[in-house]
Amino acid sequence: MKDIKIESILTVYDNIEELPEEVSNLMDHAMLARKNSYSPYSKFSVGAAILLDNHQIVLGSNQENASYPSGLCAERTAIYYAGSQFPEAKILKMAIIAGSRIHQTMTPIPPCGACRQAIAEYEVKQDAPIEIYFMGETGKVVKSHSLANLLPLVFDKSVL
Numbered sequence: 226m227k228d229i230k231i232e233s234i235l236t237v238y239d240n241i242e243e244l245p246e247e248v249s250n251l252m253d254h255a256m257l258a259r260k261n262s263y264s265p266y267s268k269f270s271v272g273a274a275i276l277l278d279n280h281q282i283v284l285g286s287n288q289e290n291a292s293y294p295s296g297l298c299a300e301r302t303a304i305y306y307a308g309s310q311f312p313e314a315k316i317l318k319m320a321i322i323a324g325s326r327i328h329q330t331m332t333p334i335p336p337c338g339a340c341r342q343a344i345a346e347y348e349v350k351q352d353a354p355i356e357i358y359f360m361g362e363t364g365k366v367v368k369s370h371s372l373a374n375l376l377p378l379v380f381d382k383s384v385l
C-alpha cells in the first residue's frame with residue numbers, strides 16, 4: 226500500500242487589473258454575459274466567456290428552469306455553444322464571474338464538478354490545455370493553467 230499525493234497549482238491575481246490585457250478583456254465579456262443570467266430561483270448570476278483560436282469570443286450565462294435540474298450552468302452553456310458553432314476551433318481560455326444577488330460575493334467561484342467534467346471533454350478532444358480564470362463579483366482572480374489541473378483523476382474516453 227502507498228499514498229499518492231495529487232497537487233494542483235493555481236495562480237492568484239489580486240484583482241482584474243493585474244491580468245494580462247487579453248484575459249481582462251475576456252473577463253469583461255464574462256461580466257457582460259452575466260447580465261443575461263436567468264436565475265430567478267437561486268438569484269446567483271454567472272457569466273462565462275470563451276476565447277477560441279479563431280479569435281471568436283463565445284458567451285454563456287446560467288439559465289434556470291422551474292424544473293430545477295433542467296437548468297444549465299454558464300460554463301456549459303458557453304462551451305456547448307462553442308462546440309456546436311465552432312467544432313474545429315480550439316478553446317484557449319475561459320473566464321468566469323459569479324455572484325449572488327442577495328449578498329456580495331468577494332471570493333473566486335470555481336466551476337462546479339459537472340462543468341469541469343464538460344470542459345474536460347473538450348480539453349481531451351483538442352489535446353491542448355484550456356486556461357480557466359474565475360472570480361467573484363470583485364476581488365481576486367484565480368487562474369488554472371488547464372482544466373485537468375482542476376479535475377485530477379478525470380474520467381475520459383481513454384477508459385471506454
Ligand code: THU
Binds near residue numbers: 264287335336
Ligand atoms: N452555476 C453556474 O452557472 N456555474 C457553476 O459552476 C456553479 C453554479 C449556476 C447554476 C445555478 O443557476 C446557480 O449557479 C446556483 O447554483
